Amino acid sequence: MSHTFIRPDTDKAWCPGCGNYGILNIVSEVLQELDLKKQDVVFVSGIGQAAKAPQYFDVNMYNGLHGRALPVATGIKMANQELIVVAEGGDGDMYGEGGNHFLNAVRRNINIVHIVHNNMVYGLTKGQASPTSQREFKTKVQVNGVSNEPFNPISVALSMNASFVARAYMQNKEHTKEILKAAFLHKGYSLIDVFQPCVVFNPVNTYEWFSDNSYILDQTKHDKSDMMSAIQKAMQTYPFALGIFYQQERKTFEEYLWDSKDTHEPLYSKKHDMKKIQELFDINSIS
Ligand SMILES: Cc1ncc(C[n+]2csc(CCOP(=O)(O)OP(=O)(O)O)c2C)c(N)n1
Ligand code: SF4
Numbered sequence: 001m002s003h004t005f006i007r008p009d010t011d012k013a014w015c016p017g018c019g020n021y022g023i024l025n026i027v028s029e030v031l032q033e034l035d036l037k038k039q040d041v042v043f044v045s046g047i048g049q050a051a052k053a054p055q056y057f058d059v060n061m062y063n064g065l066h067g068r069a070l071p072v073a074t075g076i077k078m079a080n081q082e083l084i085v086v087a088e089g090g091d092g093d094m095y096g097e098g099g100n101h102f103l104n105a106v107r108r109n110i111n112i113v114h115i116v117h118n119n120m121v122y123g124l125t126k127g128q129a130s131p132t133s134q135r136e137f138k139t140k141v142q143v144n145g146v147s148n149e150p151f152n153p154i155s156v157a158l159s160m161n162a163s164f165v166a167r168a169y170m171q172n173k174e175h176t177k178e179i180l181k182a183a184f185l186h187k188g189y190s191l192i193d194v195f196q197p198c199v200v201f202n203p204v205n206t207y208e209w210f211s212d213n214s215y216i217l218d219q220t221k222h223d224k225s226d227m228m229s230a231i232q233k234a235m236q237t238y239p240f241a242l243g244i245f246y247q248q249e250r251k252t253f254e255e256y257l258w259d260s261k262d263t264h265e266p267l268y269s270k271k272h273d274m275k276k277i278q279e280l281f282d283i284n285s286i287s
């Protein structure tokens with residue numbers, strides 16, 4: 001087995017007891033056990049506590065603007081389809097600020113792995129409600145408690161025919177690893193929403209709360225090719241089901257593009273007409 005994917009030379013800027021540590025270890029072990037090579041993997045993130053995770057992996061990474069991990073990940077995958085591209089971040093980053101990118105990544109079905117650390121709060125900015133905050137969750141901003149319907153990423157992804165939709169709880173280490181491995185091996189867009197306690201700014205959705213309010217789907221009884229059954233399970237809350245709700249391969253964004261071209265050659269290795277590019281720069285530099 002190859003080396004750990006966690007960089008030893010970085011201080012992790014997370015609070016003691018934060019669920020992000022568990023996810024970091026799980027993802028590292030998944031990369032290891034799938035025997036991936038660090039040069040073949042790219043992690044992309046935006047802003048937030050969860051979005052720091054890629055900085056701690058010994059792989060290629062790009063840390064960009066809040067909510068913008070998915071468009072960057074899409075661009076990377078389009079430029080080089082040989083890379084394994086992962087977008088990783090928090091519930092605010094991916095479902096709030098990056099919400100529209102989430103919808104379109106699902107619709108495109110581009111072959112990327114999308115890992116969302118769902119702590120039901122904005123951790124980095126010290127505890128405001130996020131799209132997945134549950135009703136009546138009180139914060140310094142939402143003093144009377146959250147009144148909005150919590151965003152349900154699982155049912156939203158399913159309603160747009162996502163090709164792989166799963167939820168995990170990081171305390172269930174082996175189960176989360178199993179789901180992530182399946183996501184990495186899946187051809188097409190895969191969403192893995194991972195419950196992750198924030199021990200400082202979310203005193204409601206604690207380790208105990210997530211355990212008490214979730215159960216592991218029996219995958220031998222749940223038919224993951226049955227969309228209606230997946231939607232039904234996704235709509236059920238308290239307890240929340242954990243596991244692969246739905247998995248059905250369909251044509252990817254890359255494959256649609258290939259159909260309209262005479263070559264599958266990735267963008268990065270194509271010969272470009274440097275004269276034409278220079279002309280564009282020249283035109284744009286005229287003020
Ligand atoms: C455009 C923009 N809006 C707002 C912010 C402030 N901001 C930074 S992180 C964050 C929330 C992060 O929450 P989440 O994605 O859930 O990550 P967590 O810290 O909980 O892991 C916000 C609102 C920002 N950096 N940029
Ligand atoms: S504020 Fe919450 S999410 Fe951020 S590092 Fe601390 S425990 Fe983790």
Ligand SMILES: [Mg+2]
Pocket residue numbers: 090091092117118119120121122123130
């Ligand atoms: Mg969060």
